Amino acid sequence: MEEPLAKVLAQMERDGVKVDMEQLRVFADGLRKELVQREAHIRELAGEPELNISSPKQVGDVLFDKLKLDPKAKKSGSKSQYSTDEATLVAIADRHPIVEEILEFRAVKKLLSTYIEPFPSYISPVDGRVHTTFNQALTATGRLSSSNPNLQNIPVRSERGKEIRKAFVPGTPDGLIVSADYSQIELRIMAHLSCDAHLTQAFRDGVDVHAATAAKIFGIPVEEVTREQRGMAKTANFGIMYGISSFGLAQRLHMSRSAAKELIDGYFASFPAIRSFIDDSIAFARENGYVETLFGRRRYLPDISARNATVRALAERNAVNAPIQGTSADIIKLAMIGVAARMKEAGLRSKMVLQIHDELLFDALPDEVPALQALVKDVMENVIRLSVPLTVECSAGINWLEAH
């Protein structure tokens, strides 16, 4: 499937996607203003009017020397400074408002410098569009990645990141952006691969699968599931797929380790097939040295028999995750080929322009939009028959943000 896809990607690379520079500029200006404000605020909180927030050394000194937020903090590293990385800061976030402010500041700064400021250099002077390069042979899981610019990395899930999407616009003045997104494809694949009756049924019935999971775990009817419980079930659902430990879950949900362990035990009690899926995957990896997706894409896991427990644990997580992620990568790739084929057959002049995460993006002509949407949805949902339906959310808008 890779070679037909290469042809599709070649075309997409040539086509590129239009970016509204003005929009980005406005956004960047807004961010810069925000940075200045935050900087002033942080300095105020620290009582250090000259503080350079970008200097980890200075920040460390303020947090641990001046404010003494962690008596156990020690200096390490070649420059002998306190560690001020995200993990460290998150851990002490509730001790002083300044920590949260610093984290926010950094987030904004990163957004600005890593993603927004370099953008203009990627815009082709010839057609005013951004032509990313799709790397087909890079990831270990089989997913596509893009570079120059790296579009997979844009923090589009955060509030701020979403604004960036506004800048992706159609190529023609009255055109529309159409977005087609697989909902929960990885969870569905896990349901299919593990043949878990409950999860599969939930998808087939089209119910809220996280609520249904919560209902099963807590032994209550679906209607009574609280928002909180649903959130827990959702985190558990995704966490299990990535091989989360009770420690990780406890951290994620801000609960005690024992409570997290109880949750996980409850999960597996309600979904025994998933437990065996995990065990079988690991066993397969041990015996064969690799794991496979539904389509035979392999990932070799030599560390599965490593003596070092941490290394081995990573390989075990991959043994569970690689078939799932890999299969969803396979499905998306096949869908792309199918969509390209059908679009050509139908003589549509709209173009497929991007593939990000579980989503396909199109630059569409207004009169072709209904046909395009129907075609894309049809292809994506039917490219493979699984034991669960694959649902696709497809909508259009004047830019990527609207379309999502």
Next chain:
Amino acid sequence: MDKLFLIDGHALVFKMYYAFLRRPMVNSKGADMSILFGFTKYLLEMLEREKPTHVAVAFDPPGGTFRNQMYPEYKGTRPPTPQLVIEALEPLTELVQSMNIPVLCIPGFEADDVLGSAATQFAGDNLDVYMVTPDKDYGQLIGPHAFQLKPGKSGTDAELVTEASLCEKWGISEPVQVIDMLAICGDTADNVPGVKGVGEVGAAKLIAKYGSVENIYDHLSELTPRLQAQFEEARPHIDLSKALVTIKTDMDLPVSLEDMRFTGQFQPRLAELFNQYEFSSLRKYLAGHLTGTPSTNTPESVHGPAKNEGPCTVSPISVHGPALLADARKAGKVGLVPSGAQLILAVEGNVSQMPLQEAKTILEDASVAKYGVDLKKTANLLAAEGIALNGTWNDIQLMHYVLNPERSHELAALAQTYLGVSLEESAPATTGSLFDEAPEEEDSPRLREAAVMIPLGDRLRKNCPPSTTKWKSPWPKCWRRWNATA
């Protein structure tokens, strides 16, 4: 001066096992060749570098040794031998024997004992013995004509330990005192009890002062109270410890010195094994060293003329453009490598470099399959010139990606592994005689790359999982039509 190299095969195998643990070498059949390859390469490099007159390799035998009889807990704390190591023993023995080097593996005795005996019995005025091992226990065997060579990270940084350097390091006066040292500090890895609380440095100091374990016990009162207590505690088993760490030197060896003479001649079997294991990069060590007729059991290689007897290299023939285009059309395949603003096309060992426009017809011909690396990039390059890249794409990079996403997809490495062919310079590409005018600037490395595209592509394709054939496209007609063109 004759040089006898005694190699601790056991230690070397483990060294290779750990070195490749993260990045195992896997051949095209998926078998783990790391230990075999690493060991063989190390050995060959060393032989080339050191040019010994005599060589032998010793392995630990399966099953226990006399030390286990003495002390059942000996090496009890060791984890079980990894499967890869166990499995490597036989093939390694075969490989080494094919080099006409004796392999010593004597039941009941460790490699240490075998090598120790050999070193002691053969070292002399006319023969220097080098014991190749990282194991510190061998220190006791060092003498005026016996040295230890500790292998370093790569073949080159080996550390030579002589009598003088050994004694200086530990402050002792005779190598044999190493036994006493080891008896005291014990060995956690081998589970040899020593004097609890005394380590290497402490042991060395004591032996430097008192000369032997016995002497220490004679002068026990001179020690600090703490040490006295520790030595008292160890008294019951100190003799056992000493016996366990003493390497035997009086074994009757099944081979004579003459048997170990290194002739530098390898058996043809070695070449066969190299082919079987796909050790193409080691073939260069065979040149000139094979006795008898080398077997012609080479793997699929490029149909090039003029093959040297060394590693298989690629020698493409440069031909006139139109001739190549005609061949390619007939074969239904063509390999491509972009070269600057031009394109190199290849089919069946022939290559031709030409400007893009000249290749246009065949590039757009959907009946001719295209072979290359990162065809997507090439296609976009061509599109800028208004040329489409039609026909089935066989992309080396993508095929290998499907086979193993986390390995390097570098062409040279793939050609080596899957075709047994080196893309290195051998002879310059020969030109055909059909030219009216002189050919353009030729890009030799690219020409060679182009020449391997089709064979490599076909070979990789065979290994690829037939993934999409399992899957039924919901729209077969549309699919077929689409697949035929770009």
